[in-house]
């Protein structure tokens with residue numbers, strides 16, 4: 379009975395870009411508001427999450443934890459919570475005014491998502507990196523057992539792939555033919571302490587995932603047309619015996635010129651002048667919270 383309630387929001391590319399501009403404004407304002415948080419990865423993944431929730435996924439903002447009959451999304455790199463919360467709010471999961479409480483005491487909108495606060499749209503705690511792929515696999519297997527033909531999506535940082543649990547999950551999913559799962563890796567080449575190549579190189583990610591038995595796709599994560607096309611193509615490739623991974627190239631800090639292309643804005647809040655400079659580059663399209 380839930381299947382009829384799930385919603386496919388089919389916004390056009392210009393409409394999706396408008397949503398993304400507002401989400402980027404929310405991100406820098408949220409992180410500025412509490413002088414804490416992770417703007418870089420949030421800005422880089424804005425187009426992806428906007429496309430997912432406003433075009434690609436069939437989902438129901440009248441939130442149920444079970445998610446039967448819906449496409450599901452699990453944010454594994456939980457520190458990019460600002461983009462996740464903003465997209466959920468604009469998609470109708472909760473009122474956008476709550477974004478003003480980001481990282482404040484007793485807020486449901488915590489620095490890293492948890493289920494304890496019962497924020498609609500959040501189905502796992504994340505922030506301890508490396509766990510979300512295993513959760514996604516479990517949810518995807520549950521859908522198969524329940525005869526639920528919807529798809530499970532996960533998102534991971536590239537630095538997150540240095541976690542060992544990722545590769546246990548990467549081995550498990552093809553063996554068990556978890557072919558209703560689309561994992562995306564945010565390949566921005568950066569992690570909190572520096573470029574991934576300097577911290578612990580990932581070398582050839584396509585070769586690694588292919589060798590583990592995944593159907594590997596690539597995508598420009600800051601080109602809305604490409605994001606929508608590749609995500610829909612990926613959905614079309616489910617049910618063919620292999621889990622799917624999308625290697626998504628993004629720019630950390632994308633959309634704000636002085637935050638782009640460096641790990642330096644991974645976990646740093648803008649000051650008042652920097653906030654003003656960032657907002658001058660991001661059109662207010664849906665109204666600030």
Ligand SMILES: [Mg+2]
Pocket residue numbers: 535536537564565566567568569
């Ligand atoms: Mg990264």
